[in-house]
Each structure stands twice: as structure tokens, then as C-alpha cells.
Amino acid sequence: MGQVLTSGKLATAALILVAGMTALRFTVAPRMPTLFPTTLVRLGWWWCLSLFVAAAVFFGKVPLLAGLGLASFLALKEYFTVIPSRQADRGAIWLSYLSIPFVLYYVWSGWYGMFVLTVPVYVFLLLPIVLAVRGERGGILLSLSRIGFGVMLLVYCLGYVGYLYVLDPRWFLTILLLTEFADQVQVPLSRFAGGAPLPVEEETGLHKSARGVLLSAALIIPACMALGPFNGWEPLHSLAVGTLIPLLSATGSLVVYSIRADIGIAGAGALVPGRGLMLDRMRALCYTAPVLFHYLRYFCT
Amino acid sequence: MRPGAWLRALVHVLLVRPFTRWVIGFNVSGSESVRGLKQMVLAANHNSHLDGLLVFSSLPLRQAMRLHPVAAEDYFGQGDLWGMLARWLFNMVTISRTRVSRRHNPLERMQRVLDRGDSILIFPEGTRGEPDRMAPFQAGVGHLAKSFPDIPIVPVCVLGAGRSMPRGASVPVPVWTTVEFGSPLRAQGRPAETAAALEQAIREMAERAGRWHGAVPEAGDSRKPAYVAVVGIDGSGKSSIQRRVVEALSSIRPVAGIGDVLLLGRQGRLEDIGWIPGACLKQTLHRLAKASRIPLGYKLAKLAELAMRRHLQDVITLKFRPHAVVYDGHPLVNVAAWGTLAYPELFNERRCAEALGIMSGRGEPSLFYLRRMPEVLALRLFARFDLPDAMVLLKLDPGTAMRRIESRGEEKQMHETAEKLGRLQKAYEAVGRLLRERYGVRVLELDVDGKTLSEASQEAADFVRQVVECG
Numbered sequence: 206m207g208q209v210l211t212s213g214k215l216a217t218a219a220l221i222l223v224a225g226m227t228a229l230r231f232t233v234a235p236r237m238p239t240l241f242p243t244t245l246v247r248l249g250w251w252w253c254l255s256l257f258v259a260a261a262v263f264f265g266k267v268p269l270l271a272g273l274g275l276a277s278f279l280a281l282k283e284y285f286t287v288i289p290s291r292q293a294d295r296g297a298i299w300l301s302y303l304s305i306p307f308v309l310y311y312v313w314s315g316w317y318g319m320f321v322l323t324v325p326v327y328v329f330l331l332l333p334i335v336l337a338v339r340g341e342r343g344g345i346l347l348s349l350s351r352i353g354f355g356v357m358l359l360v361y362c363l364g365y366v367g368y369l370y371v372l373d374p375r376w377f378l379t380i381l382l383l384t385e386f387a388d389q390v391q392v393p394l395s396r397f398a399g400g401a402p403l404p405v406e407e408e409t410g411l412h413k414s415a416r417g418v419l420l421s422a423a424l425i426i427p428a429c430m431a432l433g434p435f436n437g438w439e440p441l442h443s444l445a446v447g448t449l450i451p452l453l454s455a456t457g458s459l460v461v462y463s464i465r466a467d468i469g470i471a472g473a474g475a476l477v478p479g480r481g482l483m484l485d486r487m488r489a490l491c492y493t494a495p496v497l498f499h500y501l502r503y504f505c506t
Numbered sequence: 507m508r509p510g511a512w513l514r515a516l517v518h519v520l521l522v523r524p525f526t527r528w529v530i531g532f533n534v535s536g537s538e539s540v541r542g543l544k545q546m547v548l549a550a551n552h553n554s555h556l557d558g559l560l561v562f563s564s565l566p567l568r569q570a571m572r573l574h575p576v577a578a579e580d581y582f583g584q585g586d587l588w589g590m591l592a593r594w595l596f597n598m599v600t601i602s603r604t605r606v607s608r609r610h611n612p613l614e615r616m617q618r619v620l621d622r623g624d625s626i627l628i629f630p631e632g633t634r635g636e637p638d639r640m641a642p643f644q645a646g647v648g649h650l651a652k653s654f655p656d657i658p659i660v661p662v663c664v665l666g667a668g669r670s671m672p673r674g675a676s677v678p679v680p681v682w683t684t685v686e687f688g689s690p691l692r693a694q695g696r697p698a699e700t701a702a703a704l705e706q707a708i709r710e711m712a713e714r715a716g717r718w719h720g721a722v723p724e725a726g727d728s729r730k731p732a733y734v735a736v737v738g739i740d741g742s743g744k745s746s747i748q749r750r751v752v753e754a755l756s757s758i759r760p761v762a763g764i765g766d767v768l769l770l771g772r773q774g775r776l777e778d779i780g781w782i783p784g785a786c787l788k789q790t791l792h793r794l795a796k797a798s799r800i801p802l803g804y805k806l807a808k809l810a811e812l813a814m815r816r817h818l819q820d821v822i823t824l825k826f827r828p829h830a831v832v833y834d835g836h837p838l839v840n841v842a843a844w845g846t847l848a849y850p851e852l853f854n855e856r857r858c859a860e861a862l863g864i865m866s867g868r869g870e871p872s873l874f875y876l877r878r879m880p881e882v883l884a885l886r887l888f889a890r891f892d893l894p895d896a897m898v899l900l901k902l903d904p905g906t907a908m909r910r911i912e913s914r915g916e917e918k919q920m921h922e923t924a925e926k927l928g929r930l931q932k933a934y935e936a937v938g939r940l941l942r943e944r945y946g947v948r949v950l951e952l953d954v955d956g957k958t959l960s961e962a963s964q965e966a967a968d969f970v971r972q973v974v975e976c977g
Contacts, residue, residue, distance in 0.1 A: 286531075286719060287718060292669075
């Protein structure tokens with residue numbers, strides 16, 4: 206069956222899915238606003254995503270990495286906009302942006318060792334130096350943790366999306382689409398199923414409840430099992446991946462929302478560019494990509 | 507359009523706008539207030555060289571190409587390549603910041619631009635200053651508005667640019683910014699009032715959007731409010747006059763009143779100040795001090811009350827950013843006057859001046875005060891009030907004052923006799939003289955005998971307004 210279902214067909218299917226959702230957006234969704242909140246209806250993102258996927262499938266790594274770099278840059282820019290920072294942090298912020306091309310290069314060249322090391326070791330070591338040479342005291346540890354977290358999450362962890370492609374394009378496709386689908390579908394499913402919301406999220410309007418996450422798992426596990434032969438996974442691993450995707454997606458949104466709540470910008474305004482649009486699209490991938498990458502690299506290669 | 511103008515538009519579309527949109531990133535809000543305007547004066551806050559770029563990019567190209575930012579000649583007016591390029595690309599009007607006279611009136615060049623039917627972008631702060639801090643607006647924009655009453659003036663709030671590229675930085679850091687257009691204003695009364703109204707509008711916008719830019723803009727004004735004391739003996743009506751002054755001054759920006767009760771004037775009305783932590787405690791201490799029959803008890807309770815009052819003043823200043831704080835009887839003036847009465851041999855003029863300096867933190871304390879007048883040191887340590895910038899000293903015949911006090915029907919305090927009030931009045935006058943001569947405080951001696959309350963308040967308010975506006 207692996208021969209029958211090719212990447213090209215999957216990409217085409219993704220485009221058709223998006224077209225279907227566009228139709229849904231203009232027919233059913235306006236009549237059922239509680240079941241289809243804006244998160245699902247945000248179709249521009251799905252169009253971008255599917256074009257990106259199609260480009261990756263048909264033209265290879267370079268457009269994929271360009272798109273990934275852009276996403277990483279935009280998400281990082283949003284993150285640095287909302288976190289408190291001092292003037293003395295400018296150098297460190299620059300360094301964070303600068304780490305993006307390095308990570309992308311190691312992904313492109315498939316240099317696994319350097320990809321895994323660069324951010325957690327070298328950027329980690331360089332950031333405090335850049336902050337320390339400014340000589341400005343007061344808040345250096347806070348700045349370090351804020352900036353360092355951003356680089357780890359939005360450059361390093363997102364870099365794994367690219368490396369998944371290098372590992373196996375089929376796996377990249379499966380995980381990217383299922384993660385995004387899980388992240389988006391969990392919101393209406395949680396509304397549908399009810400139940401206590403996950404912590405912090407109750408004041409933000411974005412509800413994800415444990416029941417909703419379980420329901421989404423009930424959708425994603427069969428999908429993942431069905432894609433197992435295409436991906437070349439044993440049923441056991443398909444089951445594991447299918448279970449991990451909804452759980453990690455929920456974790457990602459929980460973490461990003463905790464941070465937003467901590468800064469005091471939870472809730473309103475997430476629909477405005479620069480105020481969490483990209484961050485919200487990437488939050489689930491930041492968690493699924495690295496964990497599943499290591500899982501698959503260990504068990505399935 | 508001329509070929510030069512085409513080229514300029516092309517550079518904007520191909521270089522400037524992609525740069526501001528993708529590398530920096532900006533959100534525009536309130537753009538409907540400039541939609542369709544043929545001519546306008548934009549007044550923006552200024553923290554960065556990016557401010558101009560962002561305002562240009564957030565306007566439709568047609569409007570942007572007719573916009574002329576006002577720039578400093580000493581910065582952009584030079585013959586170097588950078589200056590020439592910037593002048594050409596943004597149609598700059600350069601004005602001199604140093605050579606200002608009737609012959610070199612900087613407004614003239616701006617007026618010529620407006621006469622041609624073009625628009626102006628002005629930064630009334632005059633300089634970029636600290637990131638995300640606003641300097642007071644200068645009156646130039648108000649003069650401009652007065653000469654062109656038909657052209658709408660639009661306040662523009664640019665946030666985040668100071669973070670991306672603060673003064674002194676040569677490379678911008680990519681972070682999102684916000685450009686918000688406020689609703690258009692017209693010239694109002696005096697030029698300074700127009701400038702203040704613009705400043706207030708921008709401040710409000712900054713406060714709303716600030717939380718998206720890394721930090722709520724510092725609540726504290728970079729400027730100190732003007733401190734004004736209304737001083738006089740009991741029965742002179744200082745509390746009522748203080749209330750009215752607060753009310754009269756608050757038409758443009760908030761004014762706080764500090765005394766036995768806390769006041770806040772906004773938009774010409776006294777408002778409820780709301781719940782402030784500690785206000786109850788202060789009231790309790792105040793009653794405790796009044797009830798105390800032994801001097802030490804009175805002093806301790808009073809000191810605690812003043813410390814609390816000082817804390818509340820800080821809270822109010824941070825929360826409401828008043829442009830003036832009006833005291834009902836200034837603590838330092840009171841202490842000095844009472845000191846002169848209580849220790850006539852110890853508290854001569856020199857000592858009195860010294861004590862005022864020590865209490866306000868301007869002078870250094872000496873051992874003498876530790877031994878003889880620990881109250882002075884205690885006030886410096888626990889309730890350091892600033893000396894007032896201006897003082898209204900109410901003068902009244904002690905006999906009249908006594909009659910008024912008696913008519914209140916309350917229990918009289920120890921010092922409330924005509925003779926003691928007369929001496930207190932003399933002491934206040936002496937302190938007022940001292941403040942004027944040693945510390946340059948402006949003092950108005952206001953004779954309230956035979957004046958109605960509103961006449962006296964009017965006079966006091968006029969004086970205070972003058973002080974506040976002249977800085």
C-alpha cells in the first residue's frame with residue numbers, strides 16, 4: 206500500500222481537504238458559531254500550510270527550509286515583541302535571530318550532530334556572554350531565561366520539523382498535518398464535549414478540555430493507523446505516534462498560553478498579526494516535532 | 507507627477523514598505539481617522555528613527571507622498587549622503603533647533619508646506635529621548651494649529667520603535683510595532699493647550715496598546731508634577747480653597763489634592779479617587795493624632811500619618827500622573843512654622859531654613875538635629891516630602907478666624923485661641939519669606955479678609971495655573 210499512497214497524492218489530498226474546509230467555512234460554519242469558532246475557520250493559515258506542504262513535496266528541501274525559516278523568524282519576532290526586555294538585551298535578541306540560518310544550514314546539509322548541538326550548547330553559552338559584555342547589571346538572569354527559552358522553543362524545536370523531512374518526507378507530512386489538525390480540532394471538540402478546561406486556559410477563551418483532547422485522539426489514532434503502511438511503521442508505533450500527537454499538541458498550546466497569561470496578554474488580540482498569530486500556529490509543532498523525531502529516529506530507522 | 511516623485515514612490519513601495527512590513531512589522535489602527543484627508547498635521551511621539559518610516563508606511567501611498575516630516579537641521583540638514591538621501595526620500599522640512607529667532611522662525615517653513623496644500627508630520631517632543639518614555643510636548647504644533655484652524659491635527663502613537671532601534675543604535679532589531687491614529691483635533695485656545703491635549707491623547711493610546719510591546723509603559727511620568735501648597739491658619743478656608751483649585755486646574759490634565767482627604771480632579775470635576783491601599787490607615791492615624799493628649803503620642807501618630815500620606819501621594823502620582831499636586835497645608839511648612847512657635851530660641855531663621863533643607867532631602871543633616879530636634883530627622887527618614895514649587899499663603903485676621911472656628915461648633919483644639927493663631931500666622935509668613943528667598947519658591951500672599959470664597963479661590967487658581975504652565 207506504501208506504493209499506492211505516494212507523497213504527491215497526500216499533498217493533493219491536503220489541498221482538497223483545505224478546499225473542503227473553505228467550503229465548510231462559507232456554508233456550515235456561519236450557522237454554527239459555537240461549534241466552529243474562529244480557530245477552525247482561520248483558513249488563510251491552512252492555505253499557507255498546504256501550499257508549503259505541496260512545495261516541499263514537489264520541489265524538495267529548499268522551499269521547505271525557506272518557509273520554515275520564515276515561520277521561525279516571524280514566531281520569534283512575535284515572542285520578542287511581547288516579552289519584557291531591556292535595552293541591553295538587543296545584542297542577545299540579534300544573536301537569537303542569527304541562529305536561525307545556522308540551524309537551517311545544518312538541517313539542509315543533514316549534519317545531525319551540529320543541528321542537535323548548536324542551540325542547546327553554543328547559543329546557550331553565547332547568550333550570557335553577549336549579555337555580560339554589555340556590563341549592565343540588574344535582570345541579566347531574567348533576560349537570559351526569557352531569550353533563551355524563545356530560541357530553544359522557536360528555533361531549535363521548530364528546526365526538528367525540517368529535520369523530520371530530512372529523515373523521511375512521509376513522516377514529516379504525516380506529523381505536520383496531523384499536529385496542525387489536532388491543535389485546531391481540539392478547540393471545537395472541547396466545546397462540543399464540555400468538561401473542565403485545562404489549567405490557565407479558562408480566562409483566555411480558548412478552551413481545550415481533557416475530554417476534547419481524548420476525542421481528538423479518537424480521531425487521530427485511527428488516521429495514524431491508516432497512514433501506518435504509507436509511513437512504513439509497525440502498528441504499535443502508529444498507535445504510539447497517534448497517541449502522542451494529540452497529547453503533545455495540547456501540551457504545546459497549554460505552555461504557550463501559560464506564557465501569554467504570565468505576560469498578561471492572554472485572550473484578546475490573538476487574531477491580530479504580531480500578537481500571537483504565528484506563535485499560536487507553531488505552538489503544537491514545537492512539542493510534537495522534536496519528541497516524535499526522536500521517537501521515530503530511535504524505533505523506526 | 508514628476509519623474510523624481512515617481513522614483514521616490516517606487517523606492518517606498520519596493521524598499522521602505524517591505525522593510526517595515528516584513529522585517530520590523532507593524533499594526534495600524536485607527537486609520538479611518540485619516541482616511542480621505544487631503545491635508546493634515548500628524549503629531550507623533552518620537553523614540554526612534556523608525557518612527558517616521560513607520561508613519562509613512564502606515565499611510566496610503568498617495569497621502570504619504572505628500573507628507574513632510576519636520577526634522578532637525580543639525581541632524582538631517584547636513585550635506586552628507588545619508589542626510590541628502592533621507593531628505594529626498596521623505597520630503598523632509600529641516601528646521602534649526604538652535605538658531606531660533608524672529609528672523610529664523612522654524613514655523614515659517616512648515617507654514618509654507620501647509621500653504622502649498624501638503625501635510626506635515628511633526629514630533630512635538632523635539633527629540634527622541636528614552637525608549638517608550640514621552641517628553642513633554644512643545645507648543646510649536648499648537649502655533650501651527652492656530653495659524654491653520656481648518657487643518658485637522660491627528661495624534662499618532664508609535665509604539666515599539668524605540669525598542670527596535672533606540673537612540674544610539676544603528677541597526678534595528680526585528681520586533682513588532684504599532685501605529686495608532688487618534689481622532690483628529692482642532693486648535694484649542696492657547697498653543698500650549700493644544701499640545702497638551704495631543705500629548706494626553708497619545709499617552710492614552712500608548713497605555714492601551716503598551717502591553718503588547720514587552721511592557722506596560724512606565725506608569726510614572728518622566729516629569730515631576732508641580733507641587734503647590736495652600737497654607738493658612740485654621741478657619742482661613744484653606745481646605746475649601748484647595749478643593750476649588752484642584753477643580754479649576756484639572757480641565758486638561760488630572761490634578762491631585764493631598765490633605766486630610768485625598769482628591770482627584772479630572773476634566774474640571776472632582777472624582778472619586780477609588781480604593782487605594784492604606785487610605786483607611788491614614789485616616790485612622792489622623793484621628794489618633796487629633797485625639798492624643800500627650801505630645802509624644804501626637805508626634806508619633808502624626809509622623810506615621812505623614813509617612814502614610816507620602817506613600818499615598820506616590821501611589822496617586824503613579825496611578826493618575828497629575829500635572830500638579832495641591833497640598834492642603836504642606837507638612838514641611840507646618841513643621842517649620844510650628845517649630846518657630848514652639849522653640850523660639852532654638853529655631854531661628856538659619857536653623858529653620860536648614861531644617862527645611864534637611865526634611866526635603868536637599869541639605870545634609872548634622873548631629874545637632876539628632877540631639878535637639880529628632881522630629882526633623884524622622885521626617886526626612888520616613889516621610890520625605892519635596893519642598894513646594896509654589897505656595898499660596900492665606901492671610902486672615904485671627905479674630906475672624908476664631909469666629910469661624912466657633913461657628914463650626916466642634917470642640918476647640920489646644921492652639922485655637924486668637925492670640926495663638928495670630929502668632930501662627932506670623933510664623934507662616936516668616937516661613938514663606940524663607941522659602942522665597944532661600945529656595946526660590948513662588949509665594950502668593952492672599953488676603954482672604956472680606957473676600958468671598960470663590961473670589962479667593964479664583965485668585966489662587968490663577969496663580970497656580972501660571973506656575974504650573976511656566977514649569
